[in-house]
Amino acid sequence: MTIHTSLNNGFVSLVGAGPGDPDLLTVKGHRVIQQADVVVYDRLVSTEILALASPDAEMIYVGKKLDYHCVPQDQINQILVDKAQAGKRVVRLKGGDSFIFGRGGEELEELAKHGIKYEVVPGITAAAGATAYAGIPLTHRDHAQSVQFITGHVQKDGREIEWTSLAQSNNTLVFYMGLKQSGHISDKLITHGLSADTPCTIIENGTRKEQRVLTCSLANLPVVAKSAQSPALIVIGSVTTLSESLQWFNQE
Incomplete structure (x- = not known):
């Protein structure tokens, strides 16, 4: 498989926001949210955690609930790719932990196909x-x-x-x-x-x-x-x- 390497400094942080109590967000998660240019977030992320983002950050809601996905998964994947390729520091923010029933692995696979650098910040599931x-x-x-x-x-x-x-x-x-x-x-x-x-x-x-x-x-x-x-x-x-x-x- 051919890997297409990004020619810019775009970067994605896959962050687990924890199960609900904002105090359960990790220290690293807190820091990368504050530094993000773009935050792509799910339905169960608390307003207190979203408030940590910079006032200048672009906030993109892609939440899902039973039998209704406001943004299909393939479009979420494309948003992450497009924003990273535009040179943005992107936080993909999910409730709980991104690797436990959070489709985090699917999203990273798409980033990897495009040669986009990323990190994973675990959350409390x-x-x-x-x-x-x-x-x-x-x-x-x-x-x-x-x-x-x-x-x-x-x-x-x-x-x-x-x-x-x-x-x-x-x-x-x-x-x-x-x-x-x-x-x-x-x-x-x-x-x-x-x-x-x-x-x-x-x-x-x-x-x-x-x-x-x-x-x-x-x-x-x-x-x-x-x-x-x-x-x-x-x-x-x-x-x-x-x-x-x-x-x-x-x-x-």
């Missing part, structure tokens, strides 16, 4: 941040030795998730973007062997001041999910029972 603020350790010697992150969206090639391995793994399961598919998730896991009584938690607006934590059994997950709003995570496993005793955020 929603699973780690939201569960910490809800008092749920993702792993615990008495509950789960490992954790799996799963997208609730249909896979790009239409394949089904490996439900048997998930249901029989005895891991903590964290579903991103799973509210709409909560009934399917519950049915598939129970059908493939996970107990209907398995504890579950939905964390809505994790790490934000309006955070809400909803608990239920796996069997009741679809019912409880109807009262939750995006952004939300679904956490499945016995570690979720620790939330009642370990919760610390937004306590009166």
